[in-house]
Amino acid sequence: MAQENETVSRPELNLADYNTDKISNAYLDTYDEFLRPFIGKNISLLELGILNGGSLQLWSDYFTESKIVGVDIHLPKDFNPKGDIHMFKGSQADTKFLSEVCNNSAPEGFDIIIDDASHVGELTKISFWHLFDNHLKPGGLYVIEDWGTGYWEDWPDGRGFEMRRNSNxxxxxxxxxxxxxxxxxxxxxxxxxxxxxxxxVVKMPSHDYGMVGFVKQLLDEQSAKDVTRKRISGKPTRISKFQKMIITPSIVFIIKAE
Ligand SMILES: C[S@@+](CC[C@H](N)C(=O)[O-])C[C@H]1O[C@@H](n2cnc3c(N)ncnc32)[C@H](O)[C@@H]1O
Known part of the structure; x- marks a missing residue:
């Protein structure tokens, strides 16, 4: 899919013009290669985590002609969206609520889903599997932002990374x-x-809790072929639901298999 639209560049946008917590234009640079295939198309995008609404406006300007949907436990009071933007109040862990939003807003499935909500592993995992399996189109893109919070000692479910001695x-x-x-x-x-x-004894430094633990579980899905093959002489019983998974320092990008 990426090759289809390789020459297209994103519209001239400056993050400073938007009331978003996406920290710098470097964020958009990271996003760029994954979003490029969708530019100029009439797509539907769902973002979990609205805050002030700035990122919904950004996506609406990025993908003109597209439907942008946001979900948050608190809706912004002073946000006047311009474009085809819709907001719904509810939790990312409430699968019934998510399905209602998705079935009404994008019955055929979303092209892009971005999770920039709680950054709590257990909640992120619930919305990921529910939305990925049921409400993301084949070939669609699922983005998980700020997974590095899992390494922070002062994050609700974060934990400092301990380098233990390798005991081979x-x-x-x-x-x-x-x-x-x-x-x-x-x-x-x-x-x-x-x-x-x-x-x-831990053989390699490990960290299997919160956002980091969740991202490591996604690796197992990416490796479903070998996980179900079990041994060199074994036969895989299924392939991964992921066509591709790319982990950057702050964002994970997953493309759903066709
Ligand atoms: C990082 S901010 C979103 C920033 C926004 N996407 C932007 O780029 O400007 C996180 C948002 O997630 C919301 N949030 C926290 N926990 C949530 C949950 N369980 N379900 C839905 N939204 C949640 C918060 O209310 C907050 O507005």
Whole structure:
């Protein structure tokens, strides 16, 4: 799909003209290659998380002739949308509400869905699977913003990233022989403790909670072919629902398989 529209560039837009929290034009640069295939087409776009409404206006100016729908638990009071923009009050985790909005606004499915709402892993996951499976067109684009919040210690479900020591077998034994020089008997209780703990030791630094945990789960879907193949001699029982998944430092882009 991307090749179809490669020469098209986005309209001249400046983020500073919009009351949005999309921090800088770098955000739009990241978005650019994924949005380009849709420019000039009559599309429907859903964004979770409206805040002041600036991003809905931005998308409406980006995709002129298109229908822009926003969902938020609080609707902005002083936003006067220009264009085909619609707003609905409700939670991203309320699947019944989401389906009502989608069935009324885009019964054929949305072309683009952007999640810039809670940035809480469990809520993001609920809306993702509900909207991706039921209300995103094949070939459509699903965007998850600001997933790096999952690494922040002061985010509701964030957690600091701990670099734990890599405990592969080689380093385990090298460490052991180094310790032998200090004194086997001194070390013996620790050796025993480490042997007992070995099955539970984290082999690579890991982080499986909040937004980061959710994004890592998406990797499993991207790898559905190998996940269901199970072994080199196995046969996959299904392929991924994702045609492609690209992870940038702040945004995840997923294109739904046709
Ligand atoms: C980051 S702001 C959205 C910014 C906006 N998209 C922009 O670019 O200007 C996040 C919004 O998500 C809303 N929000 C938080 N939790 C939500 C939930 N569970 N369901 C829907 N919206 C939620 C907040 O009310 C807030 O307006």
């Amino acid at each position: 077998k080689l380093s385990f034994f090298l460490d052991f022989f180094r310790k032998v020089r200090i004194g086997f008997f001194l070390y013996f209780p620790r050796l025993l403790a480490r042997l007992l703990a070995y099955p539970f």
